Amino acid sequence: MSEANPAISKNPPRRKRVGLLATCLIDTFRPKAGFASVVLLEQAGFSVDVPVQGCCGQPNFNGGDEKGAQQMARAVIKTFSDFDYVVVPSSSCAAMIRVHYPDLFPDDDEVAAMAVALAEKTWELTSFLVEIAKVDALDVEMDATVVLHDSCSGLRELGIREQPRALLGRIRGLQLKELANPEVCCGFGGTFCVKYPDISARIAENKIADLQAAGRCDALVSTDLGCLMHLGGTLHREGSTLQILHIAEVLAGMTGSEDSD
Amino acid sequence: MHVDPDFKNLSAKALQDKSLREALDTVATVMPLIRSKALAQLEDFAAARERAREVRDEALNRLDYYLEMFEQNVQAMGGHVHWARDDQEACAIVAQLCEEVDAKLVTKSKSMVTEEIELAAALQKRGLEVVETDLGEYIIQLRGDKPSHILAPALHVTIPQVIDSFNEHHKIERDRPLEDTDQLLAEARAVLREKFLNADVGITGANFLIAETGGVVVVTNEGNADLTASLPDTHIVVTGIEKVVPTLDDAGLMLRLLARSAIGQRLSNYTSFFHGPRRENDASGSGAFHVVLVDNGRSDMLGSELQDMLRCIRCSACINHCPVYTAIGGHAYGSVYPGPMGAVLSPGLADLDSARHLPNASTFCGRCEEVCPVAIPIPKLLRYWRKQEFSRHLRPRAERYGLGLWAWLNRRPVLYQMVQRMAVKLLRSISTSGSDGRWIRNLPGAGAGWTKHRDLIAPAAQSFQAQWRKRTKGDGA
Amino acid sequence: MTARDSILKKLRHRSIAAGETDFCYLRDSYSELTADKPVDRFISLVTAEATTVERLADLAHVPHAVDGYLRGQQIPGRVVIDTSACLSGEAFSDTDLQVSIPPLRPDHDVLLSGCYGAVAESGALVISTSDGHAITNDFLAETHIVILFANRIVATLADLWDALRTDTQGGFMPREFCLVTGPSRTADLGVPAKLGAHGPARVHVLLINGQS
Numbered sequence: 001m002s003e004a005n006p007a008i009s010k011n012p013p014r015r016k017r018v019g020l021l022a023t024c025l026i027d028t029f030r031p032k033a034g035f036a037s038v039v040l041l042e043q044a045g046f047s048v049d050v051p052v053q054g055c056c057g058q059p060n061f062n063g064g065d066e067k068g069a070q071q072m073a074r075a076v077i078k079t080f081s082d083f084d085y086v087v088v089p090s091s092s093c094a095a096m097i098r099v100h101y102p103d104l105f106p107d108d109d110e111v112a113a114m115a116v117a118l119a120e121k122t123w124e125l126t127s128f129l130v131e132i133a134k135v136d137a138l139d140v141e142m143d144a145t146v147v148l149h150d151s152c153s154g155l156r157e158l159g160i161r162e163q164p165r166a167l168l169g170r171i172r173g174l175q176l177k178e179l180a181n182p183e184v185c186c187g188f189g190g191t192f193c194v195k196y197p198d199i200s201a202r203i204a205e206n207k208i209a210d211l212q213a214a215g216r217c218d219a220l221v222s223t224d225l226g227c228l229m230h231l232g233g234t235l236h237r238e239g240s241t242l243q244i245l246h247i248a249e250v251l252a253g254m255t256g257s258e259d260s261d
Numbered sequence: 262m263h264v265d266p267d268f269k270n271l272s273a274k275a276l277q278d279k280s281l282r283e284a285l286d287t288v289a290t291v292m293p294l295i296r297s298k299a300l301a302q303l304e305d306f307a308a309a310r311e312r313a314r315e316v317r318d319e320a321l322n323r324l325d326y327y328l329e330m331f332e333q334n335v336q337a338m339g340g341h342v343h344w345a346r347d348d349q350e351a352c353a354i355v356a357q358l359c360e361e362v363d364a365k366l367v368t369k370s371k372s373m374v375t376e377e378i379e380l381a382a383a384l385q386k387r388g389l390e391v392v393e394t395d396l397g398e399y400i401i402q403l404r405g406d407k408p409s410h411i412l413a414p415a416l417h418v419t420i421p422q423v424i425d426s427f428n429e430h431h432k433i434e435r436d437r438p439l440e441d442t443d444q445l446l447a448e449a450r451a452v453l454r455e456k457f458l459n460a461d462v463g464i465t466g467a468n469f470l471i472a473e474t475g476g477v478v479v480v481t482n483e484g485n486a487d488l489t490a491s492l493p494d495t496h497i498v499v500t501g502i503e504k505v506v507p508t509l510d511d512a513g514l515m516l517r518l519l520a521r522s523a524i525g526q527r528l529s530n531y532t533s534f535f536h537g538p539r540r541e542n543d544a545s546g547s548g549a550f551h552v553v554l555v556d557n558g559r560s561d562m563l564g565s566e567l568q569d570m571l572r573c574i575r576c577s578a579c580i581n582h583c584p585v586y587t588a589i590g591g592h593a594y595g596s597v598y599p600g601p602m603g604a605v606l607s608p609g610l611a612d613l614d615s616a617r618h619l620p621n622a623s624t625f626c627g628r629c630e631e632v633c634p635v636a637i638p639i640p641k642l643l644r645y646w647r648k649q650e651f652s653r654h655l656r657p658r659a660e661r662y663g664l665g666l667w668a669w670l671n672r673r674p675v676l677y678q679m680v681q682r683m684a685v686k687l688l689r690s691i692s693t694s695g696s697d698g699r700w701i702r703n704l705p706g707a708g709a710g711w712t713k714h715r716d717l718i719a720p721a722a723q724s725f726q727a728q729w730r731k732r733t734k735g736d737g738a
Numbered sequence: 739m740t741a742r743d744s745i746l747k748k749l750r751h752r753s754i755a756a757g758e759t760d761f762c763y764l765r766d767s768y769s770e771l772t773a774d775k776p777v778d779r780f781i782s783l784v785t786a787e788a789t790t791v792e793r794l795a796d797l798a799h800v801p802h803a804v805d806g807y808l809r810g811q812q813i814p815g816r817v818v819i820d821t822s823a824c825l826s827g828e829a830f831s832d833t834d835l836q837v838s839i840p841p842l843r844p845d846h847d848v849l850l851s852g853c854y855g856a857v858a859e860s861g862a863l864v865i866s867t868s869d870g871h872a873i874t875n876d877f878l879a880e881t882h883i884v885i886l887f888a889n890r891i892v893a894t895l896a897d898l899w900d901a902l903r904t905d906t907q908g909g910f911m912p913r914e915f916c917l918v919t920g921p922s923r924t925a926d927l928g929v930p931a932k933l934g935a936h937g938p939a940r941v942h943v944l945l946i947n948g949q950s
Contacts, residue, residue, distance in 0.1 A: 022725050028681060029718060031725035050729045054671035060664050062625060064647030064656070075672050156627035184289075185584040189624025194710030196622050198276055201382030201714035202588040203624070206289075233715030236700060291929070302770050309768040315761065322756035325749035338910050344742040373890075396935060397926035415926050422837040423927065442927040452934060454878075457936070474911045484877045484937030491874040491914065502745065509902070510766035513895035517768065517860075524925075527770070527783070528860045530939070532917040536910055543913050544821065544840075544872035560748040564755055 019083035033246035041078040044133035058096040091154030094124035120160035143173040144218040151224035187231035221242035264596030272593035292581035317572035318616035325473040336474025338537025338596025339432025340550035348378035364461035371395040376597040396487040397527035409591030461487035467500035480529035496547035518634040522576040572635040579629035601629035620646035690721035765774040769894035776858035783861025787920030805833040822852035822871035849879035855890030866915035
């Protein structure tokens with residue numbers, strides 16, 4: 001009697017489970033970017049869940065409300081502790097978890113250990129797709145010229161610069177233009193943009209001048225919705241028709257207007 | 262030290278100033294370029310920076326040891342070391358030293374500490390003539406103005422304004438009116454030369470103190486520090502206590518990074534090392550050499566969460582790369598220390614209440630930390646001050662309650678989603694829909710900060726999480 | 739308690755809390771690297787900073803070189819000679835130069851001096867009070883001509899510290915030494931920077947190939 005064929009009798013390996021932390025801004029203002037993130041992760045071979053979730057605590061952390069930030073972080077840690085990976089379609093929220101959660105509980109070793117464990121498996125979307133999922137092909141076509149806006153927390157807290165560019169480079173027909181000063185902030189800065197609106201607007205003005213100097217473009221793309229809403233809102237006020245896209249939407253080929261509400 | 266708390270009005274005024282904007286745009290474009298070009302000359306800037314951080318940390322962790330070594334060496338060379346706990350003590354010491362030599366005229370080279378302790382005013386009150394010899398500081402002094410940058414204090418002053426000030430204050434017979442910068446330079450050189458030669462006391466700052474040798478390092482591009490230090494018979498160095506480094510080698514490393522980070526040069530034009538008073542075989546130099554070590558809040562920062570800020574070597578790289586500073590300039594900060602380093606230092610050296618806007622007027626873009634040659638974690642330190650403000654109730658009540666409410670709601674998802682649905686309904690009801698989407702042009706209250714200069718894209722009719730629940734509800738396991 | 743005691747007491751709290759250190763006193767090893775020989779490196783850096791360099795075989799050629807330089811710049815031939823130049827008035831007897839000893843005067847503002855040496859990595863001359871040099875004049879002159887011996891050019895700042903420590907043999911450092919990179923300049927009246935803010939508008943180096 002021949003042995004059972006091991007290739008058939010063996011159970012297929014379990015797909016790794018990703019918990020998507022959609023972020024408050026995407027949840028309220030841009031669900032399509034959330035769905036695009038899910039599509040990308042599923043296409044890369046992961047099973048995705050979106051547990052009932054709250055804010056990562058960054059506004060409170062940056063606002064000096066340590067206690068509030070800790071409370072919100074505890075909830076996030078609890079919600080996401082069982083996943084293999086946590087993926088976040090935002091550099092600043094991902095950085096909150098990856099960079100700041102580990103130091104958020106100096107007086108509670110147990111929670112601190114859980115925070116470290118969560119931080120180590122939390123990734124911003126594009127860095128996850130490139131570094132962990134090793135995505136090297138996207139079956140997407142987009143005949144357009146886009147400019148990528150680099151988020152400051154992406155650049156400086158997470159080392160995200162090449163990853164979005166590598167992914168955008170996989171899109172057939174896409175032309176990527178670079179800004180002359182990509183290292184310079186756009187002026188969003190979370191609550192800064194409403195606390196100091198005039199200064200924020202001046203910084204945005206400089207960024208938009210840089211954008212205009214890059215020449216004719218169809219869309220502005222970024223990993224961070226906060227920057228996009230700030231720049232996009234400013235451009236709209238000026239009468240610009242530049243399309244504003246979250247990078248997940250571009251990479252998933254979900255940039256058509258029929259997808260919006 | 263005083264900080265003008267009127268950040269809101271000062272920054273609003275600055276944003277309207279066209280010539281200031283031009284000057285700041287030049288800073289924002291030129292300084293980062295020349296800095297990175299200069300640092301590219303070094304094979305491994307990251308390693309040099311790490312060593313620099315180590316050197317500064319060592320000095321700060323054993324400051325008593327190194328300051329005592331420095332003091333012993335200065336005294337062995339015939340110099341004197343004085344210690345001042347605060348600004349008033351420091352001014353009193355300097356005034357006393359001037360009185361002892363019956364001084365009438367004092368020349369000064371640029372020193373941020375002397376601005377911090379308001380030394381010139383204290384000496385002038387006692388009837389002394391005090392002349393700033395750094396050209397930028399001199400222009401500021403003529404105009405009764407305040408510095409707007411720690412290295413380029415007259416950044417905000419236009420050439421026509423300089424001409425006006427020279428015309429007003431220089432009692433000189435000119436054969437033609439002042440028109441161009443060459444003439445201004447020639448006139449400044451002549452006027453200040455006369456002061457250099459006639460000064461009774463010269464006051465300089467110190468970029469570094471060298472424990473190994475008792476040396477005081479002063480750098481300038483103009484050479485005015487040397488003329489200030491060596492021509493009068495009394496040289497007084499006024500310095501913060503944190504400026505000491507262990508050895509000449511350490512000073513060399515710091516200087517290599519300082520000039521590149523500050524002005525894109527390998528070294529400042531004049532990098533001078535002073536060791537005590539004139540000696541028997543010296544052909545020049547002051548007969549009396551005094552160092553005034555100023556604490557003024559620095560020892561309180563040691564051992565606290567703010568200690569890292571004391572590593573600062575006053576290069577101004579953080580200032581030049583800051584999107585907020587390059588939008589509003591130095592005066593808006595209301596402090597002798599502007600920009601990111603000023604936002605951390607000012608609350609510590611003055612008080613948090615007066616300086617309360619400074620740690621908040623930041624996007625936390627992190628550029629400052631990235632360019633700092635001694636790796637000071639500035640955003641983290643700003644966050645420390647924000648924590649202090651929150652717990653000491655220095656933030657507006659609405660902000661405190663808003664954050665509290667946000668934390669409270671987010672731990673109660675069902676309640677959060679209910680509030681979210683109501684808010685979304687409200688926002689969509691005041692939005693207008695068009696071919697370019699659904700937008701809100703005007704928000705009241707707290708939202709006005711958003712819609713003042715930008716539109717708000719309307720929220721989605723249904724949140725992502727709600728849509729997700731709907732889509733996955735029907736799916737079996 | 740004196741201010742000194744009070745401040746040191748606070749500082750001691752910190753050093754006690756910081757405890758033992760593993761800090762090492764290291765020779766500075768972060769110089770800018772170059773394949774060039776020190777003398778070539780020095781020349782290329784210094785000439786990029788508005789300084790001119792003339793190479794001479796030995797000290798005896800200095801008087802004529804000074805004469806030639808001043809004529810070329812159309813500056814009157816009146817020179818103040820500092821002790822550090824190691825040249826007496828007689829050495830200038832077969833030129834038309836009017837030489838004098840310090841101090842500088844309004845129409846005698848060309849200074850000829852020696853120097854301690856130079857640092858190639860920084861393109862910096864090192865002037866020092868150690869050789870009887872009245873270096874204050876170096877900051878007052880309109881034109882500064884400096885005699886530099888090629889064998890006094892060290893490659894790096896670390897080499898300079900070693901040289902100073904050796905020369906002072908554990909005694910005190912010179913009362914003042916200064917690393918000078920080019921003429922005095924200021925950017926306070928706009929960019930590009932203007933030369934001759936307080937100190938020299940012109941620096942000319944006479945680089946002697948021989949030994950000092």
